[in-house]
Amino acid sequence: MTLQYEKKIQVDHLTKVFLKNRERVMALEDINFSIRDGEFVCILGPSGCGKTTLLRILAGLEKPSSGDYNIEVNGSERPLQSMVFQEQGVIPWMTVEENVALGLRMRHAPKKLIKERTNLYLEKVGLTKYKNLFPKELSGGMKQRVSIARAFANDPEILLMDEPFAALDEQNKFILQEELLSIWEETKKTVIFITHSIDEAILLSDRIFLMTSQPGTIKEEVKIDLPRPRQMTQVRSDPNTADVFLKIWNHLQDEVQESRNQS
Amino acid sequence: MEELKKAVEVEQQDFKRKQRSKRIKQVLTISSPVFMLLIWEILSQTAIIDPRFFPPPTTIIETLISMSASGELFEHVKVSLTRILFGFLMGVIPAITLGLIMGMYSSIRHFFSPLIMALMPIPTLAMLPIILIIFGIGEFSKMVTIAASVFFPVVINTVAGVMNIDKVYSDVAKNYGANPKDFFMKIALPGAMPVMMEGIQMGQAIALLTIVAAEMIGANSGIGYVIWMNYKAFLISEMFVGLILISFFGYLFSLLLRGLQSKLIPWK
Numbered sequence: 025m026t027l028q029y030e031k032k033i034q035v036d037h038l039t040k041v042f043l044k045n046r047e048r049v050m051a052l053e054d055i056n057f058s059i060r061d062g063e064f065v066c067i068l069g070p071s072g073c074g075k076t077t078l079l080r081i082l083a084g085l086e087k088p089s090s091g092d093y094n095i096e097v098n099g100s101e102r103p104l105q106s107m108v109f110q111e112q113g114v115i116p117w118m119t120v121e122e123n124v125a126l127g128l129r130m131r132h133a134p135k136k137l138i139k140e141r142t143n144l145y146l147e148k149v150g151l152t153k154y155k156n157l158f159p160k161e162l163s164g165g166m167k168q169r170v171s172i173a174r175a176f177a178n179d180p181e182i183l184l185m186d187e188p189f190a191a192l193d194e195q196n197k198f199i200l201q202e203e204l205l206s207i208w209e210e211t212k213k214t215v216i217f218i219t220h221s222i223d224e225a226i227l228l229s230d231r232i233f234l235m236t237s238q239p240g241t242i243k244e245e246v247k248i249d250l251p252r253p254r255q256m257t258q259v260r261s262d263p264n265t266a267d268v269f270l271k272i273w274n275h276l277q278d279e280v281q282e283s284r285n286q287s
Numbered sequence: 288m289e290e291l292k293k294a295v296e297v298e299q300q301d302f303k304r305k306q307r308s309k310r311i312k313q314v315l316t317i318s319s320p321v322f323m324l325l326i327w328e329i330l331s332q333t334a335i336i337d338p339r340f341f342p343p344p345t346t347i348i349e350t351l352i353s354m355s356a357s358g359e360l361f362e363h364v365k366v367s368l369t370r371i372l373f374g375f376l377m378g379v380i381p382a383i384t385l386g387l388i389m390g391m392y393s394s395i396r397h398f399f400s401p402l403i404m405a406l407m408p409i410p411t412l413a414m415l416p417i418i419l420i421i422f423g424i425g426e427f428s429k430m431v432t433i434a435a436s437v438f439f440p441v442v443i444n445t446v447a448g449v450m451n452i453d454k455v456y457s458d459v460a461k462n463y464g465a466n467p468k469d470f471f472m473k474i475a476l477p478g479a480m481p482v483m484m485e486g487i488q489m490g491q492a493i494a495l496l497t498i499v500a501a502e503m504i505g506a507n508s509g510i511g512y513v514i515w516m517n518y519k520a521f522l523i524s525e526m527f528v529g530l531i532l533i534s535f536f537g538y539l540f541s542l543l544l545r546g547l548q549s550k551l552i553p554w555k
């Protein structure tokens with residue numbers, strides 16, 4: 025055992041500028057961070073501060089204007105990353121099963137492996153019964169489960185999750201959060217998770233990055249040292265979390281105020 | 288318990304009511320053509336409309352039976368259907384392929400769009416002389432005529448279908464490592480399918496119009512030819528038989544396509 029942690033994601037001086045009808049939007053400015061293997065990091069920030077943009081760059085869907093990033097590969101044939109999209113992106117013409125198998129099918133993995141892995145994650149998110157349905161027949165929470173199972177079944181080096189629970193009601197959110205945590209603890213994946221909910225960030229994270237808006241920068245990071253496995257009730261009752269909550273809340277309050285004043 | 292029983296009863300009543308109204312609608316759907324044929328029969332029998340030009344339906348049906356008996360009518364139908372089938376496929380397959388590629392790659396779309404927009408307004412029948420010059424007067428030129436008329440609505444709808452696919456699905460496909468072939472088969476094709484099928488429905492209707500007109504102008508076989516020759520010979524019931532056959536096949540094709548549509552798009 026070495027004490028030195030293994031670095032998984034390294035981001036250096038990442039900047040992204042969008043040009044919209046001659047107007048420049050500084051979406052990200054000089055983003056720097058490194059995340060170690062198996063870490064769970066949440067990103068919190070006001071709407072429009074560039075969270076999705078950052079994830080899309082890491083997902084290879086957008087090119088940075090300058091700076092660069094690196095995702096460490098552990099030699100295997102794993103895909104680099106899988107993204108859970110803010111808009112879910114469950115494909116309507118594929119059944120639940122086909123959606124979960126998407127990444128494996130696109131990589132032309134052996135049939136047996138596809139079947140095994142798909143069934144495993146369908147089971148984990150409790151959708152085995154629904155695997156032959158089309159997404160139109162699912163509720164919002166079930167669709168969200170499909171997109172999470174799809175990302176995990178792909179077994180990527182890192183997971184990028186863009187507000188996966190934002191559209192859910194509280195009860196469903198709790199259930200899925202705990203499911204996510206238990207899958208994460210089993211798989212030891214590195215996760216970057218975007219959210220607007222401070223509670224959610226504290227429950228899930230090892231570290232929280234707080235972002236400012238326009239230009240989007242990482243202003244601060246907060247370590248969450250609560251013991252794992254965590255449960256919402258337990259996190260809520262911990263006296264330290266109240267302080268953390270307040271600190272983050274004040275930060276966001278300032279940022280939202282700031283961006284209001286700007287526009 | 289009582290509550291539940293009542294609720295179930297209400298639902299059952301509702302279900303029955305819906306069934307009844309469905310049956311009434313079905314009866315209505317059948318009754319309008321039957322009603323029309325009936326009026327036609329009466330007007331023609333009583334000579335209120337001239338039976339020389341509008342022979343009563345019963346006479347037309349008798350003619351249909353006697354024409355079928357000789358086997359010649361069957362030959363004409365077979366010829367027309369063969370032309371439609373092959374012409375249709377010759378138009379639809381390239382149209383879908385080109386449409387998907389145009390939808391996926393904007394440079395190709397920009398290259399082909401003006402060409403398609405310029406050619407589309409020309410009625411295929413106006414191109415018939417050119418088609419005859421290039422392909423001769425054989426079967427192939429008739430199929431080409433149909434193919435040309437089917438091609439445009441299908442290609443335009445296919446492009447629209449691909450453009451209509453929500454961007455998040457192509458992002459998902461990209462993120463999950465789809466290569467161009469997989470993207471084509473698993474995202475573009477099924478995603479464009481609903482709008483594309485509407486184009487194919489349209490194409491089918493146009494194919495029928497075109498073949499009959501083409502057979503009336505330049506052919507010595509087929510349903511269109513049957514109509515035209517019998518008109519010239521003043522065999523009006525025989526001419527009506529041709530019209531009825533066209534109406535029958537038009538209806539049959541659109542039913543078949545609708546069935547195919549619900550098979551191909553089970554997710555809608």
Ligand SMILES: Nc1ncnc2c1ncn2[C@@H]1O[C@H](COP(=O)(O)OP(=O)(O)OP(=O)(O)O)[C@@H](O)[C@H]1O
Binds near residue numbers: 042070075076077
């Ligand atoms: N493709 C694009 N073209 C132009 N501008 C863009 C594009 N994508 C994002 N932007 C701009 O970049 C900024 C950051 O957008 P982004 O979607 O990353 O925000 P976000 O933090 O994810 O917001 P939210 O919390 O509402 O999802 C916004 O001002 C947005 O208008």
Ligand SMILES: [Mg+2]
Binds near residue numbers: 075076077110186
């Ligand atoms: Mg976003």
